[in-house]
Amino acid sequence: MTNDLPFRGKALVSFLIFGLVSCSLPLEGSIGDGFLQNKQEPALSGNGGKLALIIDQLGRPTLQLRDLKSGQIIPLRHFSRNQPHSSPSLSWSGRYLAAIIQRGNRRLVTIEDRLTGKLHTFPLIGERNPIRVRLSPDAQTLAIQLAHQGKWKVEIFDLTKMLESDFSQEEFSQ
Amino acid sequence: MIISNLFLKSLIILTLTSCSHGSFRAISFVNSLLVQSAASHREPSLGNGLLVTLANKKGREVIEMIDVKNGKRIALPGLNSANTHTINMSISSNGQLIAFIRQRGENTELLLYRRNQGTIRKLDIIPKGVPKQVAIDGLGRIVAVQVSRNGRWDIDVINIKN
Numbered sequence: 491m492t493n494d495l496p497f498r499g500k501a502l503v504s505f506l507i508f509g510l511v512s513c514s515l516p517l518e519g520s521i522g523d524g525f526l527q528n529k530q531e532p533a534l535s536g537n538g539g540k541l542a543l544i545i546d547q548l549g550r551p552t553l554q555l556r557d558l559k560s561g562q563i564i565p566l567r568h569f570s571r572n573q574p575h576s577s578p579s580l581s582w583s584g585r586y587l588a589a590i591i592q593r594g595n596r597r598l599v600t601i602e603d604r605l606t607g608k609l610h611t612f613p614l615i616g617e618r619n620p621i622r623v624r625l626s627p628d629a630q631t632l633a634i635q636l637a638h639q640g641k642w643k644v645e646i647f648d649l650t651k652m653l654e655s656d657f658s659q660e661e662f663s664q
Numbered sequence: 665m666i667i668s669n670l671f672l673k674s675l676i677i678l679t680l681t682s683c684s685h686g687s688f689r690a691i692s693f694v695n696s697l698l699v700q701s702a703a704s705h706r707e708p709s710l711g712n713g714l715l716v717t718l719a720n721k722k723g724r725e726v727i728e729m730i731d732v733k734n735g736k737r738i739a740l741p742g743l744n745s746a747n748t749h750t751i752n753m754s755i756s757s758n759g760q761l762i763a764f765i766r767q768r769g770e771n772t773e774l775l776l777y778r779r780n781q782g783t784i785r786k787l788d789i790i791p792k793g794v795p796k797q798v799a800i801d802g803l804g805r806i807v808a809v810q811v812s813r814n815g816r817w818d819i820d821v822i823n824i825k826n
Binding site for chain 2: 519520521527528529530531532533534535536537538541543558582610612621622624625626627628630631632633634635641642643644645646647648649651652
């Protein structure tokens with residue numbers, strides 16, 4: 491059908507196809523914000539739609555969530571204080587956002603459910619400090635890297651009785 | 665008597681406190697296997713039902729993948745090579761792709777491992793920078809990488825082309 495189109499029509503069709511393909515891909519390149527601000531510890535949602543990162547906010551490492559296509563910052567209910575924040579991790583759709591926060595003199599693993607607004611906390615028994623936290627895409631498993639007695643250790647936790655699965659039809663059709 | 669009462673009260677308080685956070689539980693058999701299998705583990709990344717870590721085996725760190733459901737180790741042919749130092753990694757949700765940052769000599773590279781093919785390819789960072797931390801999305805279509813460039817930390821998003 492496109493063979494019958496004049497050159498200008500073909501160019502227009504190509505331009506439209508290119509535009510549609512470009513729109514289906516997330517933003518590529520450096521995450522800009524107009525400021526020469528340090529950005530660290532990237533985490534992507536399973537579907538690639540959202541990016542969590544740590545920015546310097548008045549010298550305090552603070553969690554930020556962005557929509558990758560629009561670049562817009564998504565407000566978070568529970569991460570405006572208790573800095574320094576570290577080690578963000580997202581579930582498939584970005585419904586759940588895990589990170590380590592400071593509460594008193596302790597580092598604490600937390601998960602914000604962005605759908606219900608609930609904050610889940612994971613107190614660790616004994617002198618064990620969380621260093622990194624990772625959430626599985628379906629939000630059913632949590633991995634925590636700990637510093638314990640001078641060694642790195644990874645422990646995993648079952649969240650099936652705590653969080654709803656962040657199920658994805660797209661993923662299972664792969 | 666007083667001491668045992670105090671002990672009993674402490675036990676009740678501890679139990680109640682634990683119960684208020686009690687809806688998550690350690691996957692003990694996998695955690696025990698992790699302790700037994702290496703001197704230390706760090707840099708965890710989770711797919712659905714899969715865990716990768718950097719495991720310290722006799723002083724050498726290797727990328728190790730474990731099936732969380734049965735604790736079995738999954739082979740990663742061609743991934744762990746001598747004279748390299750892995751800094752950070754991230755797996756796709758089905759565990760077929762691992763994006764990782766590796767130091768070889770003076771070079772720090774961002775790489776992509778395809779498990780079903782056992783191949784590694786380099787992902788270019790443009791403009792150039794030194795990668796430190798990487799995240800891959802669940803479907804393995806994009807990576808976000810923390811890069812040192814012009815004296816500050818930046819985050820680049822890179823589309824993975826097949």
